[in-house]
Amino acid sequence: MTKDPVIILAEPQLGENIGATARAMLNFGLTELRIAAPRDGWPNPAAEPLSAGAFEAGVSVTTYDSVEAACADLGYLVAATARPRGMEKPVTNASGAVDLIAQQASSVGVMFGNEAQGLSNDHVALCDAIMTYPVNKAFASLNLSQAVIVFAHAWGEAAGQEGRFEGAQAGVSDVASREALFGMFEHFEYELERAGYFHPPDKTPLMTRNLRNAFIRGQWTTQEVRTFRGAVKALAIGRGKARIKRDD
Structure with a gap:
């Protein structure tokens, strides 16, 4: 696996969702969170309860005035969106995005839009690929942290994380003779x-x-x-x- 991707939240609105995003990330080993132009500023006290201690446990947060600034140093960028954009870009799912990221030699980011409108077309235009999920066509409405955790799970699984059970037989005694x-x-x-x-x-x-x-x-x-x-x-x-x- 290449270096862990950074997670970018483009103009997020609620501190609660930022905290829940940090919690989702750390569960699967992702630790770098970038916030571009948060509506309610940062730090945001509303984020702490939903983070479940993720900030203290390892998730770092950097804020930027714009999306462009948040991704300026990255060599490859993936946009998470549920809406077709009519752009000539590779479109893949979470596991496909993990595969694309693993092929990159440079730093990579995965960008998620705000709670009300998602990513704008201008934001998507900055990205190299589009990641979407196989959601219900009649109801594509994931919460921001839920959208992040789908990708984070795919990343953690590909990285070989096994969770606390550490294998199928962990915690189970030997099969009886x-x-x-x-x-x-x-x-x-x-x-x-x-x-x-x-x-x-x-x-x-x-x-x-x-x-x-x-x-x-x-x-x-x-x-x-x-x-x-x-x-x-x-x-x-x-x-x-x-x-x-x-x-x-």
């Missing part, structure tokens, strides 16, 4: 036999196979086997206590 499963089967079947479950007796082999097949499909972990055997034991003990109480 056949020996452990066989022990569980025998334990469970013994208690079922004591409870009179297998009836009529000639159906016992078929019923046992059905139970074992169901358990095998579950791909039980070592911890799950221990938990289940503990539950079977508790039920057996409880049944014994109930029998003693009835006898009394």
